[in-house]
Amino acid sequence: MDCCNPTRCSVVQCAMLTNKEKELIEKVCNGNTVAFSSLVDDYKDLVYTLSLRMLGNREDAEEVAQDVFIKVFTALRTFKGDSKLSTWMYRIAYNACLDRIKKNRKLRVHVEVEQVRKVALMEMENALDKMVQEERTMLINACLAKLPPEDVAIISLFYFEERSLLEMEKILDLSANTIKVRLFRARKKLAIIMERNLDIEIVQSNG
Amino acid sequence: MDKHEEKELEAFMDKIMADAPLESPSIDFTKNLVQHIEAAQHKEVYQYKPIMPRQVLVLLFIGLMTLTFYLIAQYGLESDGRWFGNVSVEPLFDNVWGWLENYTSSKILMYAILLFGLLFFVQVPLLKRQLDKKLMLD
Numbered sequence: 001m002d003c004c005n006p007t008r009c010s011v012v013q014c015a016m017l018t019n020k021e022k023e024l025i026e027k028v029c030n031g032n033t034v035a036f037s038s039l040v041d042d043y044k045d046l047v048y049t050l051s052l053r054m055l056g057n058r059e060d061a062e063e064v065a066q067d068v069f070i071k072v073f074t075a076l077r078t079f080k081g082d083s084k085l086s087t088w089m090y091r092i093a094y095n096a097c098l099d100r101i102k103k104n105r106k107l108r109v110h111v112e113v114e115q116v117r118k119v120a121l122m123e124m125e126n127a128l129d130k131m132v133q134e135e136r137t138m139l140i141n142a143c144l145a146k147l148p149p150e151d152v153a154i155i156s157l158f159y160f161e162e163r164s165l166l167e168m169e170k171i172l173d174l175s176a177n178t179i180k181v182r183l184f185r186a187r188k189k190l191a192i193i194m195e196r197n198l199d200i201e202i203v204q205s206n207g
Numbered sequence: 208m209d210k211h212e213e214k215e216l217e218a219f220m221d222k223i224m225a226d227a228p229l230e231s232p233s234i235d236f237t238k239n240l241v242q243h244i245e246a247a248q249h250k251e252v253y254q255y256k257p258i259m260p261r262q263v264l265v266l267l268f269i270g271l272m273t274l275t276f277y278l279i280a281q282y283g284l285e286s287d288g289r290w291f292g293n294v295s296v297e298p299l300f301d302n303v304w305g306w307l308e309n310y311t312s313s314k315i316l317m318y319a320i321l322l323f324g325l326l327f328f329v330q331v332p333l334l335k336r337q338l339d340k341k342l343m344l345d
């Protein structure tokens with residue numbers, strides 16, 4: 001979008017941004033670290049959660065999240081405002097995580113995309129409903145941690161971006177159709193992992 | 208998997224993801240981050256920047272070397288009286304340093320001057336280190 005002049009950090013006209021964001025960006029571009037703190041507080045949980053799910057390690061996730069915000073601080077001047085601020089940040093975070101994964105060369109268990117049983121979804125829903133909230137959250141987080149980084153990222157971003165494929169296209173640099181296919185495969189993988197984990201849970205609870 | 212099942216899977220995921228809350232980094236995450244950025248900004252203020260850019264220095268060096276080689280190629284290295292051979296500089300210094308010919312000094316004065324010179328050069332790195340510490344504020 002041509003309305004935004006990146007060199008002057010002038011994002012006042014950008015429709016993608018809220019008034020609060022425009023004001024914060026102007027201040028941060030002038031080196032105001034108090035305004036930057038406010039920006040960090042608004043997005044740190046989202047960026048950290050994405051990093052944690054992709055990297056599967058709290059220390060790495062915190063380090064990457066810090067690097068992401070440092071990059072945001074230095075590159076905010078170049079932000080054109082042609083996407084939502086959150087989308088721009090997720091893009092930086094997603095790429096930073098991929099770089100870190102390449103560096104660490106740690107691969108997670110490969111999950112084969114197989115057919116999810118028809119009845120499995122219902123069974124799983126029932127089993128999950130019977131669990132205490134805390135247990136359910138723990139189990140879901142454990143299953144998400146078993147997904148390959150790209151899959152967990154695509155599922156997380158889908159919900160972070162309120163199901164907007166348009167915004168996801170900008171983050172992942174992929175077409176909407178490719179994202180749909182990948183999203184479907186990632187969901188299937190997660191369902192398979194959940195099914196396996198729930199079986200183990202049920203067997204363990206039955207003694 | 209048909210469209211209906213795909214929808215069911217999506218609905219199931221919606222339910223799951225609603226139960227996967229956002230994680231939070233450490234409590235002092237923002238504070239540490241801002242401190243880090245402020246320290247980096249401070250460093251930039253005191254960052255050493257050469258007066259002349261590298262390209263200018265390289266150009267000057269190349270120019271000087273070219274001139275030297277040109278002069279050597281043109282006039283040669285021997286002082287056969289063509290280059291500075293004809294210039295006699297000794298009479299110029301006679302008036303300035305002439306008094307030194309008859310001057311004698313004590314050994315103690317010589318040692319004192321030597322010691323002063325030595326300590327002067329010792330002080331240079333010490334002072335530099337101290338000034339660096341003061342200015343960097345790292």
